[in-house]
Amino acid sequence: MSTDNRDRHVGADLIRRDAAERLTGGAVYTEDVRVPELLYGVLVPSPVARGRLRGINSERANAVGGVVRVLTAEDVTERCYGNYVKDQPIFARGRVRFVGEPVAMVAATTPAIARRAAAMVELDIEAATPVVDLQSALTSTDVLVHDNETNVIEDVRITRGDVDDIFTTAYAVVHTEIESHRAHQAYLEPRAVTALPAPGGFSLLMSTQQPFGVRAQLAELFDIPTGAIEVRAPAVGGGFGGKLHLQFAPQAAAMTLATGRAVQVVCSRAEDMVTGNPRENSIVQMSSAVDESGRLLARRCDVVLDAGAYAMDTPILTSMAAFYATGPYRIEALDIRGRAVYTNTCPTGSFRGPTGPQMVYAAEAQIEDIAERLRMDPAEVRRRNFIDVGDRGPAGELITLRGTTDECMQVVESRLEQWRHAEMPEGDRRRRGYGLACAWWSTLGTPSAATIELHEDGTATLSSGGTEIGTGAISTALPSMVAEELGLRVDDVVLRSGATGEAPYDSGSRGSRTMFATGNATVLAARAVADQITDEAARLLEVDPADIVLREGHAQVKGAPDTGLPVAEVAASAHMHSGPVVATGRYRAQMVPVDGSNLERARFVRLGEPTFHCHGVEIALDEETGRIDVLNFIAVHDVGRVVNPVGARGQVEGGVVQGIGYALTEELKTNDLGVILNGNFHDYRIPTIADAPPNIETVFIESNPSKTGPYGAKGLGEPPVILPAAAIGSALRSLLGAQPYQLPLDAARVSAAIAVQSGARPLDSPSLWTAPAPEPAEET
Amino acid sequence: MTTRRVTLQVNGMSYDVPADSDTLLLDALRYECGLTGAKLGCGTGDCGACTVTVDGEAVNGCLVYVLECEGRSVETVEGATATGVGALVADELLKADAVQCGFCTPGIVMSTCALLARTEPGSARDSDIKEALAGNLCRCTGYLPILKAVRRAVEATR
Numbered sequence: 056m057s058t059d060n061r062d063r064h065v066g067a068d069l070i071r072r073d074a075a076e077r078l079t080g081g082a083v084y085t086e087d088v089r090v091p092e093l094l095y096g097v098l099v100p101s102p103v104a105r106g107r108l109r110g111i112n113s114e115r116a117n118a119v120g121g122v123v124r125v126l127t128a129e130d131v132t133e134r135c136y137g138n139y140v141k142d143q144p145i146f147a148r149g150r151v152r153f154v155g156e157p158v159a160m161v162a163a164t165t166p167a168i169a170r171r172a173a174a175m176v177e178l179d180i181e182a183a184t185p186v187v188d189l190q191s192a193l194t195s196t197d198v199l200v201h202d203n204e205t206n207v208i209e210d211v212r213i214t215r216g217d218v219d220d221i222f223t224t225a226y227a228v229v230h231t232e233i234e235s236h237r238a239h240q241a242y243l244e245p246r247a248v249t250a251l252p253a254p255g256g257f258s259l260l261m262s263t264q265q266p267f268g269v270r271a272q273l274a275e276l277f278d279i280p281t282g283a284i285e286v287r288a289p290a291v292g293g294g295f296g297g298k299l300h301l302q303f304a305p306q307a308a309a310m311t312l313a314t315g316r317a318v319q320v321v322c323s324r325a326e327d328m329v330t331g332n333p334r335e336n337s338i339v340q341m342s343s344a345v346d347e348s349g350r351l352l353a354r355r356c357d358v359v360l361d362a363g364a365y366a367m368d369t370p371i372l373t374s375m376a377a378f379y380a381t382g383p384y385r386i387e388a389l390d391i392r393g394r395a396v397y398t399n400t401c402p403t404g405s406f407r408g409p410t411g412p413q414m415v416y417a418a419e420a421q422i423e424d425i426a427e428r429l430r431m432d433p434a435e436v437r438r439r440n441f442i443d444v445g446d447r448g449p450a451g452e453l454i455t456l457r458g459t460t461d462e463c464m465q466v467v468e469s470r471l472e473q474w475r476h477a478e479m480p481e482g483d484r485r486r487r488g489y490g491l492a493c494a495w496w497s498t499l500g501t502p503s504a505a506t507i508e509l510h511e512d513g514t515a516t517l518s519s520g521g522t523e524i525g526t527g528a529i530s531t532a533l534p535s536m537v538a539e540e541l542g543l544r545v546d547d548v549v550l551r552s553g554a555t556g557e558a559p560y561d562s563g564s565r566g567s568r569t570m571f572a573t574g575n576a577t578v579l580a581a582r583a584v585a586d587q588i589t590d591e592a593a594r595l596l597e598v599d600p601a602d603i604v605l606r607e608g609h610a611q612v613k614g615a616p617d618t619g620l621p622v623a624e625v626a627a628s629a630h631m632h633s634g635p636v637v638a639t640g641r642y643r644a645q646m647v648p649v650d651g652s653n654l655e656r657a658r659f660v661r662l663g664e665p666t667f668h669c670h671g672v673e674i675a676l677d678e679e680t681g682r683i684d685v686l687n688f689i690a691v692h693d694v695g696r697v698v699n700p701v702g703a704r705g706q707v708e709g710g711v712v713q714g715i716g717y718a719l720t721e722e723l724k725t726n727d728l729g730v731i732l733n734g735n736f737h738d739y740r741i742p743t744i745a746d747a748p749p750n751i752e753t754v755f756i757e758s759n760p761s762k763t764g765p766y767g768a769k770g771l772g773e774p775p776v777i778l779p780a781a782a783i784g785s786a787l788r789s790l791l792g793a794q795p796y797q798l799p800l801d802a803a804r805v806s807a808a809i810a811v812q813s814g815a816r817p818l819d820s821p822s823l824w825t826a827p828a829p830e831p832a833e834e835t
Numbered sequence: 836m837t838t839r840r841v842t843l844q845v846n847g848m849s850y851d852v853p854a855d856s857d858t859l860l861l862d863a864l865r866y867e868c869g870l871t872g873a874k875l876g877c878g879t880g881d882c883g884a885c886t887v888t889v890d891g892e893a894v895n896g897c898l899v900y901v902l903e904c905e906g907r908s909v910e911t912v913e914g915a916t917a918t919g920v921g922a923l924v925a926d927e928l929l930k931a932d933a934v935q936c937g938f939c940t941p942g943i944v945m946s947t948c949a950l951l952a953r954t955e956p957g958s959a960r961d962s963d964i965k966e967a968l969a970g971n972l973c974r975c976t977g978y979l980p981i982l983k984a985v986r987r988a989v990e991a992t993r
Contacts, residue, residue, distance in 0.1 A: 058879060070929065070930070070932075071929070071934060073937070074928075074929050074932075074934040074937070075925075075933050075937075077927060077937025078912075078916060078925040078929060078937075078940055078941075078944060079872070079913060079916040079917075079925060080870070080871065080872020080873070080911065080912040080913045080916070080926055080941050081872070081913075082937055083871070084871075084938065085872035086871075086874070086875060087865075107838060154957055179932075241972075241974055242936070242938075243874070243876045243879075243884055243938040243939045243973070243974055244874070244876065244936065244938040245875075245876070245877075245880060245938065248988065288936075290936075290937060291876070291936060292936045292938030293936040293938060293974050293975055295937075295974070321875070322916075323878055324876065324877040324878055325877065369851055491847050500909065513846060524936065525935040525936030525975050526928070527935070551993065554908070591962045661862055689952075701932045702932065704932075705935060705977075706975035707979065708976060708978075708979050708980070709935065709974070709975045709976050709977040710977075711977060712977035712978065713977075714973070735877065735879055735881065736876075736877045736879065736881035736882050736972065737879060737881045741972060741974060742909075742978075742979065742984065743969045743970075743972060743978075744964075744965050744969055744971070744973075744978040745965045745966075745969045746977065747977055747978040751979060808854060
């Protein structure tokens with residue numbers, strides 16, 4: 056088969072195929088699902104963060120008309136669930152570990168009855184003092200969240216070279232410390248699931264990013280064969296990592312198994328925000344040994360992540376944090392430690408670019424702290440250290456792609472220069488600050504499969520295990536790839552996806568992998584189908600298969616377009632001669648060799664294929680209030696070849712605004728009793744249209760295509776969100792001469808920093824800035 | 836609580852729905868009228884996913900009682916996008932790639948329709964658009980394509 060029919064779909068702006076139904080209200084989300092005899096489930100949350108659960112009295116709740124069943128731990132399996140550590144019960148059993156933890160569930164015939172009855176379930180809990188603070192939980196041996204010796208659940212170490220020796224002899228050692236906060240995914244659709252009875256098991260309609268992962272975990276939890284469970288994702292109203300987990304599927308499924316009826320659980324926004332899994336708060340301590348020219352010789356890093364009350368996927372995030380401690384820089388000697396710690400707080404977990412924002416903030420503040428110490432331009436320090444092809448990454452993996460962070464940074468630097476020279480509006484007293492941040496990220500290479508069948512009418516069905524969560528990668532990009540490969544109109548490709556019963560396995564929409572991995576599986580399947588159709592056409596036309604091209608719905612002989620046969624005819628013929636035209640593509644990223652680093656207890660051995668990034672920002676700082684506004688933003692990304700430019704730009708702009716929210720206004724606050732103080736959209740402020748910067752310029756460096764991604768594409772979903780906080784921190788530093796140790800950079804924190812710096816208020820904490828301030832010389 | 840039955844005018848059709856004193860317009864639309872285009876995103880009037888218009892004015896369906904709507908004209912995204920200005924707004928949002936997960940989209944459409952209804956054709960400026968949409972949260976797009984689409988819709992109605 057020839058490849059000269061490419062490039063008619065891939066690389067063009069694509070209109071989203073699922074947008075029209077979303078615009079007219081026709082798209083069905085989980086909360087829109089109505090089935091006969093549906094019961095509505097409402098959870099009974101623990102009111103305290105830590106305590107002994109002595110009893111539950113559901114008599115009053117059961118007596119409410121319309122209540123069908125109340126379930127507690129007594130009624131369900133004792134098995135626990137969790138991605139890496141099976142520590143989470145369906146309902147709290149004997150102990151409660153965070154405020155909001157499900158203790159029971161009421162199912163009733165209307166949501167209102169279920170809510171009223173849930174409030175009548177009486178809990179007898181002997182409350183105990185919780186451990187809420189991360190630092191206290193790290194060292195505590197008397198307040199233990201689980202029955203372990205300590206609260207530390209994960210302890211990863213990456214070492215390479217003689218770090219101690221280099222630190223002793225280096226020209227300078229620079230220390231940077233940061234503390235980051237919790238942020239909620241704040242997808243617009245609260246978590247929701249509907250469980251339906253099915254022979255031997257159940258099926259779920261669920262707002263999830265990974266139906267196959269949910270199915271696997273539920274099969275294990277309920278001891279039901281995997282195939283007896285179907286998980287289908289209807290339209291998903293955003294996920295951002297918050298819908299990777301089981302959410303309330305175990306409780307809904309348990310209720311369906313108990314009652315034999317369909318059960319729908321739709322979280323209120325408040326329930327959604329207090330039950331998990333926000334971006335973890337963390338403490339990052341980072342030191343580098345450098346030579347006189349600013350070269351990074353060795354790095355020590357100690358990262359501590361707050362897992363909350365249950366591990367969820369924090370164990371693997373701990374490894375990720377450790378791997379990302381170098382930033383996009385070549386550092387020969389490493390001693391990196393990552394730990395995760397239980398606290399009596401709502402469990403944390405994946406949020407788009409897990410651990411990225413704080414690791415980039417730390418690593419880029421470290422660069423600027425080094426530059427300050429050496430009296431160098433931070434861009435020059437970066438430039439002398441950027442990782443490149445032939446270098447080895449943190450795991451000792453050989454970098455096989457050109458490093459383009461420098462190219463990205465050059466674009467940003469020239470734009471910052473323009474902004475610096477732009478005229479200021481009359482009467483605006485705010486000071487302008489300019490900053491940039493660099494990062495690398497990687498594309499998760501986890502498995503995916505897709506099946507394509509070409510029918511006798513010349514149309515094709517693509518069955519992809521992938522799940523559309525709003526990016527368009529599944530709904531829109533995949534069919535265009537099939538059209539591209541088979542020479543079809545994109546409208547002739549019918550997509551079936553998002554359901555475990557309709558397609559082979561996929562490992563979920565996450566890790567910047569969705570288009571990369573599902574695309575690879577799809578292209579593999581499409582090329583196998585193309586081979587089948589080409590062979591059949593060659594037989595019919597009595598030519599060599601190498602002379603057949605597929606285009607415009609026809610199998611044509613190269614150089615003689617008039618001789619072609621409609622693929623419909625060829626497919627029908629194949630049915631009679633060789634069999635149905637159908638193939639499955641299966642994909643898993645190959646691992647490149649790792650050499651030279653010691654990995655202790657790491658959950659994976661290396662990062663995936665790297666991508667390179669730089670963001671630049673112009674801020675306006677109101678020194679009276681401490682408020683920062685983002686005036687201009689530029690995002691430069693090397694994510695290889697861009698399959699759908701308009702969709703890719705949407706990923707960048709959306710990610711940048713999420714990153715700005717993380718940097719400036721979003722903080723999920725937990726008090727000393729473990730109560731979340733702002734679990735609603737009024738007090739937890741995500742950016743509105745009035746807050747979004749008026750200008751976000753998106754630039755793709757496409758000269759460095761992936762060697763393994765579909766059409767040279769690499770992963771894009773996460774990187775845009777990981778840089779804005781660091782870029783804004785750098786811009787703030789350009790105004791204050793230092794940048795705050797703690798995130799977010801909200802008005803209160805920034806005005807406090809300004810007050811200390813101007814001498815209006817004494818420094819009452821040793822850790823106001825990322826590096827110990829010159830005056831007073833506090834050691835941190 | 837005494838349940839009354841009231842007649843709701845929605846998208847030009849009459850619906851006879853049960854209404855307690857605390858029955859929300861959003862619940863009546865979603866559960867009684869079968870119109871699920873308006874979404875329950877927060878229940879506190881902060882996200883705007885439940886935006887519908889009542890006598891042409893944008894309201895949060897989660898904050899308005901059914902009993903307040905008796906005798907008034909309610910429009911939802913299903914009705915608004917079937918014809919005229921709403922269809923135009925939907926088309927501009929589609930072309931600008933302003934729809935990702937789509938959960939906020941019906942509310943964006945309705946707030947835009949209300950803006951266009953209350954301003955002189957073609958007159959709404961960026962500041963008007965931002966004010967009209969400041970109560971509609973979107974977590975996916977970063978708002979720029981929405982702004983662009985609404986500008987074009989304003990332009991097209993001139």
